[in-house]
Amino acid sequence: MTEDDLDIKLIKHxxxxxxxxxxxxxxxxxxxxxxxxxxxxRLKDLLENGKIRRLAASIAxxxxxxxxxxxxxxxxxxxxxxxxxxxxxxFEEVTHCYERPTFPGWEYNVxxxxxxxxxxxxxxxxxxxxxxxxxSDYVMLYSEREFKKVGVRI
Amino acid sequence: MELSETDRKILQRLQTNLPLTHxxxxxxxxxxGLEEDLIIEKVKSMIENKYVRRIAPIINTQAVGNxxxxxxMQVSEDKIEEVSQIINGYSGVSHNYxxxxxxxxxxxxxxxxxxxxxxxxxxDNIKEIxxxxxxxxxxxxxxxKFKIGVKFKIA
Numbered sequence: 001m002t003e004d005d006l007d008i009k010l011i012k013h014x015x016x017x018x019x020x021x022x023x024x025x026x027x028x029x030x031x032x033x034x035x036x037x038x039x040x041x042r043l044k045d046l047l048e049n050g051k052i053r054r055l056a057a058s059i060a061x062x063x064x065x066x067x068x069x070x071x072x073x074x075x076x077x078x079x080x081x082x083x084x085x086x087x088x089x090x091f092e093e094v095t096h097c098y099e100r101p102t103f104p105g106w107e108y109n110v111x112x113x114x115x116x117x118x119x120x121x122x123x124x125x126x127x128x129x130x131x132x133x134x135x136s137d138y139v140m141l142y143s144e145r146e147f148k149k150v151g152v153r154i
Numbered sequence: 155m156e157l158s159e160t161d162r163k164i165l166q167r168l169q170t171n172l173p174l175t176h177x178x179x180x181x182x183x184x185x186x187g188l189e190e191d192l193i194i195e196k197v198k199s200m201i202e203n204k205y206v207r208r209i210a211p212i213i214n215t216q217a218v219g220n221x222x223x224x225x226x227m228q229v230s231e232d233k234i235e236e237v238s239q240i241i242n243g244y245s246g247v248s249h250n251y252x253x254x255x256x257x258x259x260x261x262x263x264x265x266x267x268x269x270x271x272x273x274x275x276x277x278d279n280i281k282e283i284x285x286x287x288x289x290x291x292x293x294x295x296x297x298x299k300f301k302i303g304v305k306f307k308i309a
Contacts, residue, residue, distance in 0.1 A: 017208035020198055022177055022190065040174040043211075047171070051217045053302070057168035057197075058207040061306050064157065064165070071253060071265070081298070089301035099298035100224065106262075106292070111224075115306065139260055145252035147238040152213040152248055152269065 003042075006034070007051070008154065010042055015153050018055075058151055066115050068142070070122040072129075073108035075137035081110060084133045088112050093125045108139060157205070159309070160188070164196050165205065166309035172209065215269040220246075221276045222269035223295040226262040227287075237264060237287050244279055246270045262292065 001009070009032060019027040025043075029036040046052040076084050081099055088110070089097045096113035112129070116122040119142070130136060157165070163186055173181040179197075180190040200206040215222050229237045234252065241250050241264070250266040270276035280291050 011211055011213065015210050015213065017201075017210050018172075020194055020201075020209070022179060022194070024178060025174070026176065036176070043174055046211070049217070050214055052211040053214050054170065054212045055172050055174075055210070056170055056212065057165070057209050058212065059165060059169060059306060059308070060204055060207055063205050064306070064308060066306055070256070085298065085300035092305070092307070094301060095304045096302050097300035098224075098296045099300070100294040101297060103292065111294075139258045140256040141253040141260060141265070142256050143251045144254050145238075147250035147252065147264075148242045148247060148266075149250075150248050151207070151210070152215045154213060154218060 003045075006038075007042055007046060010039065011046070011052070011154055015151070061115060062146075065117050068116045068119045068122050070114045070116075070119070070126070071141045071143070072112045072114055072122075072126055073139050073141065074110040074112070074133075074135055075107050076110045076133075076135060080133075084135060085110060087132050088129055091125055091129065093122070094129075108137075161196060161200065161205075162309035164188075164193060165200065168197070168206070168209070169305050169308070220269040220271055221273040222267065223276060223280075223293045224265065224267050225280065226266075226292045226294060227264045227289055228261040229264050229287075229289060233287070233289075234264070237289065240286050241266050241283060244268060244283075246276075246279065 013032060014028060018024045021027055025039045026036045029039045043055060047055065085097055085099060088094055093114050093116060094112045095115055098111050099109055100111055102109050114122045114125050126140065167182060167186060172178045175181050179193045183190045183193045197209065227237065238250060241247055246269045248267050252263060253265050254263065268276065268279060270279055280293060284291050
């Protein structure tokens, strides 16, 4: 089996959850017929090359009370995108920050996903972003309903 | 189930990488000044009570070869249920939300993310959604990534 094939087999085996035992990687290794070292080596590689972002808990943040989710979109002049993107990314409460395309009628080119326990908390972050970037043209698109939320699977 | 200070401490730590050691929960316990058995018991309980969905690899869809995009649609009130269900039906759709502009009226109200094994398949799926709903889908793929790092302030 190639390394790639093994990676796919491994990810598919644990993408819905690792065994919750004292020795999860040993148990995974036994399931797949390989050594524990192969399991942890492959995971180390996958984390290093970025195919896996993290091996961690997927938290149901709404259940914990983090109910406020403001996808805030900004109109940023082309020459300021890099600088503003970096500033926005530096905020802990900003979980995602991307530049995206514009089209006629839609001029907001930088998107920040902001989560908080309250709307006030989100808006506090937005105020601070405004201060540090000097931007004033933005829209807060709060989530009203969640139709679907699942993890990335292969 | 009410979240205790210990629960929050554990949840906070669980958001970052699990140790890749023979006894990862033991090592986690040492970090937090707790016992291995308690950590495992708490993790199981938090999954049961749906505070945690799973402890698993968080996969970078593009790094594993997929094409992905954010997409938005303008959907009238009476069609929201139907259109959201159509979008949900695609296994490549991971997030699908109804959003509303707070400080400004924005007509685009259904926002979703979709990934597919190729750009062609992604475009085909989007085209299919347009045909099935009779509505335009605006694709807004990432042109530059500044940050992706989901980490909440739990403790």
